[in-house]
Amino acid sequence: MQQHDAAPRVVILGVTASDAHAVANHLIAHALRGHGFTVVNLGTCTPVSEFAAACAAHPAAEAVIIGSVNGHALEDLRDLRDAKATGAIGCPVILGGNLSVGSTKDEGVHSRLYDLGVDRILEDPAELPGLLDEWRARRSAVWSRAAS
Amino acid sequence: MQQHDAAPRVVILGVTASDAHAVANHLIAHALRGHGFTVVNLGTCTPVSEFAAACAAHPAAEAVIIGSVNGHALEDLRDLRDAKATGAIGCPVILGGNLSVGSTKDEGVHSRLYDLGVDRILEDPAELPGLLDEWRARRSAVWSRAAS
Amino acid sequence: MTTEPAPPPLAESVDYIRSLGKESAADVLRRAAATGRVAVQPRCGVGGHDAMRALLGTLADQARPDLLTITIDSHTRLGHFAQARRLAHLSPRELNGYPLVAHGWRRGRELNELVGVPVQIRHGSPDARLMFEVAVASGITSFEGGGISYNLPYSKDVPLADSLAAWAEVDRRCGELAALGVTVDRELFGTLTAVLVPPSVSLAVSVLEGVLAARAGVRCLSVAYPQGGHLAQDVAALRAVPVLARRYLPAGVEVHPVLHEFMGVFPRERGNAEDLILYGALVARLGGASKLLTKTYQEAFGIPDAAANAEGLRLAQRANSPLLGFLAVDEGAAAEELAWVLAEVAELVEPVLAERDTAGAVVRAFAAGRLDIPFSASRHARSEVIPRRDPTGAIRILAPGRLPLSPETVRRHRAQLRLGDGPPDLTALHLELTADINYFPLLFGEHRPAPAPRAAAPEAGVRASA
């Protein structure tokens, strides 16, 4: 699954199934486009199945980037474990937002989310391009080792 | 120690030893005068000894009326027990105000004040004339029984 | 949670409502309007039934709000009742609201009976028919929503025609209840997507929803407007509500202006959040709102705990202080904003109201972008309208998209934004918009301001001086 550096870099973006918060999604999509990414933005209220379908439609996608701010991340991502296990979502999953209900946060939620198949939890959307670049570099390193 | 109804009715008024709150004292003195009492007003910061001295100077006094709002009633009236026991203060003692420190009041303070020799704790200064009249009527009843 | 019996027939619920002997929300609003007080109401909802009882009890005790709320969780809002029921069972703390449909109307009655003040259901459901039945069976007759305002901010792909039809059913049900002598207070969610919503867009949507609701039989309307942050603009928007009601709604309908304390990105520091809460409450007083929905100092972090919620209410209640009679708004500025917003609302709603089938006209207008909202959660609005704050902090329209605003209106907005004629620089715009969204945290110095935008920089004004 090698990629040309010149080929457009695709990411899949969306907000979790029960979450209608749109503003961060609009802004992140815009920022990633500004960084040269092709953003497949599934928008708000996106169930895991819809992320999986987008992965199928865009096999070159570098990552699925999911936002969740209404506190329902755990429940909304319940199906992620299966989607990752079956390969329905093959690329890494980045998650960010406000990941649990309440004003004091229990960090146990993060490990439960990693258990579900999230690959990286970020705070600040500004970290996205850097992380995507880092992963691409590591992928290239793996491929060149395979090619050598 | 019989009294003529026509004789001026005397009361001794003052605020406890450590207490400088003057306003209630001014108003109570004025109100009692309006009810026809002769008020010996010792004012603020009056130790028990000064109340006792006033009793000696005004043997006809019907009552010693003490205010305390700064929360120090118990400490300021420590000498009252002796003054009552020795007869240095012979007439009944009425106490009112804000009798302990703090915004939530422990009613135990009242019984400790009664133990010290306070005869009646009142909330509202408006009750003073009624109480003084009631006590006078009861005194008269005792005297007339004694006379008969 | 046992299996829930179907809600009783309407007449029985009406009897139950009467038997409660409570003031209705409409009564409370009417009294507030008559006495010039602002009724104060929290948002509050947690997943578990006992937790919800405790929450309502604490708020009633500690803050004595004029109305209470059952805020519904996101799953229920979207009609995912099974999911809501499962969580209510297994892990109610993971719900961001009270799953009323799952808990059922008998528990709804229990909550209603727990408190002396009327209770409102606040949710965000494009299709609220079942929830409305459960609410009425619970004896609750204050119900937020609308076919536009509970669709576009709250779901991705529900056609407007569907949500309008579902809400028309709810509104007709309100008419039936009115005929039975029960006035339902129907609050319209003019807050929309809450972030940088131009007042005319908010009010236009409420006018259209109000017209549809009144036709369906609703007799008491609360028109909610989200505090934007600019005093004269917000006061004008609230004062516009009765004017618009006289202009566009039948005389028999009571209409109450309602202010939602700032609904966008809240400052994180407690003191700053409290400054904003108090400011919002004062705006409600100055704008003549009948009701105020409060926020808490925990807003930036998550659903507040009961204590923080009560403190937010108590702070907001200070706006009803008899000692604040000296507060005043710049009446000239407010009058100017009022004239502008009324003209803009007319430009937006009158073409729609000119058509015969209003609901259909609304659907077509949104499809064509002649009605539009910024930052839509739904595909059924174009979000081509782009707002910005002007140098004084007021929310203006940078790009009207396809809104049928007059050239004069468009020019005025551009002038207020100190814009030249060229097209906006998109990268700069993104930074500027982000700064506008973070207006209050920035004003309080909580974040470093975004890199200086390349387009016309703000000049004087609140932000610059902070």
Added chain:
Amino acid sequence: MTTEPAPPPLAESVDYIRSLGKESAADVLRRAAATGRVAVQPRCGVGGHDAMRALLGTLADQARPDLLTITIDSHTRLGHFAQARRLAHLSPRELNGYPLVAHGWRRGRELNELVGVPVQIRHGSPDARLMFEVAVASGITSFEGGGISYNLPYSKDVPLADSLAAWAEVDRRCGELAALGVTVDRELFGTLTAVLVPPSVSLAVSVLEGVLAARAGVRCLSVAYPQGGHLAQDVAALRAVPVLARRYLPAGVEVHPVLHEFMGVFPRERGNAEDLILYGALVARLGGASKLLTKTYQEAFGIPDAAANAEGLRLAQRANSPLLGFLAVDEGAAAEELAWVLAEVAELVEPVLAERDTAGAVVRAFAAGRLDIPFSASRHARSEVIPRRDPTGAIRILAPGRLPLSPETVRRHRAQLRLGDGPPDLTALHLELTADINYFPLLFGEHRPAPAPRAAAPEAGVRASA
């Protein structure tokens, strides 16, 4: 409590103060004045040392005031140190403040080091010489009091000549400290007996104390004024402070207006008390106070607990909100009040300042009633001056007693009080005064108003409309 070593020599205390590396109270006030913020400070004092540590810690944590306080108990105030020491030992909860002299300067240092902000001693001692030494040894250089203002409201029979002499010693000590590079903030207790104090009486006493203090070597004066309740009058009184300072005090002395949130009878209901607290804080902002002393919603009941104290501070801090730039006072009314109060202060202080020995002149003036305060706790003021509220709630002078007010001033006050020419009816006056004292509880409808007075009834105005 072990036996306390004598306080160290002044130079050593100065080194200690420097070593603390803290801002001084004077620094905080200067910064507040420069930035237009109002510094916020609680009253707080409890009997036990550990309890006092906990109290300061809680307030610092939960409310981040700009300054903190050690409020002293009544026994210590009156010099009954043995009694204070006994109670500090046996039953510290029975003390209404912190007995600093009993606990001693090493514990004073501990308290001072506990918090990052400067600490002030607030007491009420006609003779504070020992307490001042303990305070300075504790590294505390903000000290309230004055030879008039800490005598007449706080003791029964201390001759003014004695208290003035004792405070002259304290003030000379401040001069010594100034020479060593340490600025002591000396707050003058213009609040006096707190209840219905006419602004000119408060300010006149502060001017005289200020003149004496400056001559003795004090370089930083805080002039405290007690909120009376009438916006324009209170704002004018605060604005009068810098004018009076320019007029009567040497140029080298820094002078800060300080507002004491309403110091009279407080409403009992929490919400009403909080309305008054917020109002007071806004008055401080509008009047340009450098500092505000806060009250709590428990004021009517007793010494507040730490949580209530912190809440009072947090509410008052809202007055510094950057969102309240729109607040304004009726500038015409404030200017009028300012002109009046300046004229009255001149009428009161200039005859005294015209004499050669100012302290002696003060003593003679109080003895003769040419200076006077209402409701004096002390025999050394006549309390012939009788205040009343006018129909708008402003505090006026019903009977000037022997105050050397001009006939014009006297006539104006009587006119403002809507008085005829006859002598006042004393029974009615008593009821009216009581109503004026209970102004805020009555305004909030907490008590039934006292029976209608027989004299001229209030007409329009705040009270009537409440």
